[in-house]
Amino acid sequence: MPRRRVFNPLTELLAAALLVVLVLVVNTWQFSLAVLVAAVVPGVLLSGKPRQIALAIAVTAGPLLLSSFLLHGLFFPEGTTVLAEWGPARVTAEGLQFAALTGLRLAVFTGVLLTAALTVSIPELVSTLTHRGWNRRLVFVVGSAVGLLPHVAERARRITRAQQARGLVVGGSVPSRVRGLLMVSVPLVTGLLIDAAERTQLLEARGFSSPGPRTSYLPDTDTAGQRTARWLLAAGVLGFACAWYAVGAGR
Amino acid sequence: MSSPLTLPATKAARPRTALVAVGAALIAATYLYLVLVQPAEIAEGIGGTSSLITLFGFLGGGALLVAGILPSLSTSSLVLMPLGIALNIAIGQTAGSLGLQIYLDAIGTVLVAVLAGPAAGAATGALSNAIWGLFNPLALPFAAGAALIGLLAGTAARYGMFRRVYLAPVAGLLVGAVGGLVAAPVAAFMFGAAGTVGTNALVAAFRAVGDSLLVAATKQGLTSDTIDKLVVFTLVALLAYALPRRSRAQFPFLRRYRVLAGRTGSATGR
Known part of the structure; x- marks a missing residue:
């Protein structure tokens, strides 16, 4: 199934970057999991090449998740609730929670960015940047x-x-x-x-180093609506982050 | 190289010193903040705040550096940069998937730095991690560290550390120690020091002794980065000396500072 392109590549990349920022701002494993289920999985399924992207995500994130759980699950000296112990290795509840937090965060990063990167059309992105x-x-x-x-x-x-x-x-x-x-x-x-x-x-x-305006051979696929949407998205995430920290500081 | 087909440039482009200075200051401030303020927080789980500050401080500083450096580069340096970036990503990805304890993701950066100078090296390092971040999010926040590696490698080349093949590993060792110190807080606060299987084994070993995560990540960084840069600098020195004279002749940086010993001065046959 060829992909039906809806948005300009710049819009998609910005949306991916903002999702990453949101995950970092909220910083709970529940929210990371929600983003993973509600945004990354549908994004991969709708991308037009779900198998390729899923494979790429698994290859990148899989070893990371595994090693993160091994590292923090077994070696977390700060943990107090010991669940099991073999020699120097101690399984602690705090360590497992820490591993879930960082592991899910990594999974969201990988999923969001890889989906955006693997579906983006480089010529279209370059022409958009030239037009902008x-x-x-x-x-x-x-x-x-x-x-x-x-x-x-x-x-x-x-x-x-x-x-x-x-x-x-x-x-x-x-x-x-x-x-x-x-x-x-x-x-x-x-x-x-x-x-x-x-x-x-x-x-x-061909005059690469000469000053002056440039013409792109590819038509501009960007629209005024999307430009506005990008600014609004960025402002929205910024506002949310400020509000989140204000509430967090007040608690 | 000026071409008769285009108008001469109206004024010689200079690096935008203010942008570079602000970028470098931002990176330094982020690093100091992470090291001095945050270590207490890590015991109760890493804060998203420190991750955000790491991401924005290092990425924003890297972006300012690139914006300040790019206008000053010649076309031959600019054309070299994508090559360095592609080499970094291609080799770094392979080394990571093989589970090595070293990264080998700076070969392109160091090569560009040796051939085209510290500014081009720094821009290559920052951009290559920014682009690699799209395929492997682990690389993204290390952009500032990669820029520093490029800058230091170019400076080492300028002051003659590549004139003798045996000096290159020494320079690599020093640059690697600095790089490891800078990279450690990033690894600790962004990813809980998760890395490749190889580097994680090292972190686990230090954690088993009871070190805090930042200390363990710093020790791992010092171990991996020094060995990594030692290997990378040696490889790049061997590569640079193996290049045909025609390829070397196109880089004014090599001639002006006599980066490589001996024969780079003349472009005539042996």
């Missing part, structure tokens, strides 16, 4: 870094295969691992640097 008049150097660096990522991974894979065809053996003793790492990384970095040098000349020839 963001610093074009920043837009170039961010856009081309994200575009380069899969390219770097693919290139590293190809170089590894080529070196293996020449007799590179991966694994074994430490010196041989280091040699293997260098045999892959030197051609990789050299190739990327030569590409970068060519790109410098191409960009210069």
